[in-house]
Amino acid sequence: MIVCVCNRVSDRQIRERVQASPCALRDLRRELCVGTQCAKCLPTALDVMRESASEPNAVAISRVV
Numbered sequence: 433m434i435v436c437v438c439n440r441v442s443d444r445q446i447r448e449r450v451q452a453s454p455c456a457l458r459d460l461r462r463e464l465c466v467g468t469q470c471a472k473c474l475p476t477a478l479d480v481m482r483e484s485a486s487e488p489n490a491v492a493i494s495r496v497v
């Protein structure tokens with residue numbers, strides 16, 4: 433599923449990033465450009481981050497967004 437339409441970022445990309453190393457929303461913004469245009473995707477991106485952080489292979493998610 434595409435989370436960020438403006439930058440064509442999928443939930444899979446976000447999950448992979450969260451599971452690779454601890455990150456915050458600002459890291460997704462910087463690395464994947466999520467939410468850097470209209471920003472309508474930020475709530476969904478945050479939901480995907482939280483879901484990913486609770487998955488078995490996940491590493492810690494930063495509380496700083």
Ligand code: FES
Pocket residue numbers: 435436437438439466467468469470471472473474
């Ligand atoms: S949908 Fe993500 S910046 Fe517009």
